[in-house]
Amino acid sequence: MREEARLGAEPSDLELVQRGRSGDQAALGMLAKRHHAAAYRVAISLVGEDDLAQDVVQDAFLKAFRALGGFRADASFRTWLLTITANEAKGALRKRTRRRETPIEDVGPILSDEVGPAQAAITAQEAGRARKMMEQLPEKQRLSVSLRIEEGLSFKEIGDVIGSSEGAARVNYFHGIRRLRELME
Amino acid sequence: MSDIDCGTIRELIPDFVSSRLGEDELQLVEAHVPSCGECRAELELAQMILASRPVAPAELLSRITRAVVRERTAQRTPPRTWWGVSAAAIAALALGIGISSKPATQTSDVPGYAYEADEGEIWVSDDGLLAGAPLFDNLSDDQLQELLDELTAGSVGGSA
16 A cells, blocks of 8 residues: 555645646646645736636646646646746736736735734734735735745745746845835835 | 844744744744844734735636646547538637637637637648638628538538
């Protein structure tokens, strides 16, 4: 019996990728279930509107699944998918003449079950304002902040997604944080 | 308090707010933040960002799944000749079905042929002709219907 089955553990992304290459649609479904929310956050962070973000995420998954044969596991599947998503989002933005800002009331519901320590001290209004301020950051800073805090990616992984070095990703993140603090004051 | 200490703490803050730190690092942050206003402000900002992260719409996952299934199903369909694709295009025209330029907007009840016709490469036949629309642009509705009747009756290539 395989170790993961014996332990009742979820299959790894890599195993799901390998099964997906063999045509296992259930494996693809599990990958989508695991990562669609993160992909959506990347997409909405870049394109700023729900309908377009959903288009972007759908197209990103289709592209990723078509290209599974070429996935070499140099990066995690998630980082690879988010890179594709970011590229799709940038492509969608290029097709659009102007970007509509997301009204503050359109920010998604505040999470209550996935937050860290002392989260109760943060009000929804403050959080919504921080989100609004994030929209004012340059694209790479915004994405670096989002990927680091919301997705927990390393700076190396963020660099892969935004197309820069690990060091540049780190600089983008800290510049973004500094700018946000200025905007919030 | 040294700058290095603050730098270390700020590197850890994103993982702290997401509860991804190990015990040692967790204690490091918890010991530092109460006495450092700058790091505390950064911690609060990270909490705000995490708390306001967008939530994926409930329908997104099923939408992705449908699109994947649709594409996989289309891939299993034997390749059509350019006449076959033409028939599909004609049927779509005659039935007034708009062929979207974006698969993302297709609904699950869109016939497979329409989805395939939307894929750019399938419009180009082996002999380089664009299948479908260019050949039939000048036909009237009656002529299209007559052609459609012939095609659906299995007489493709007859009098067309």
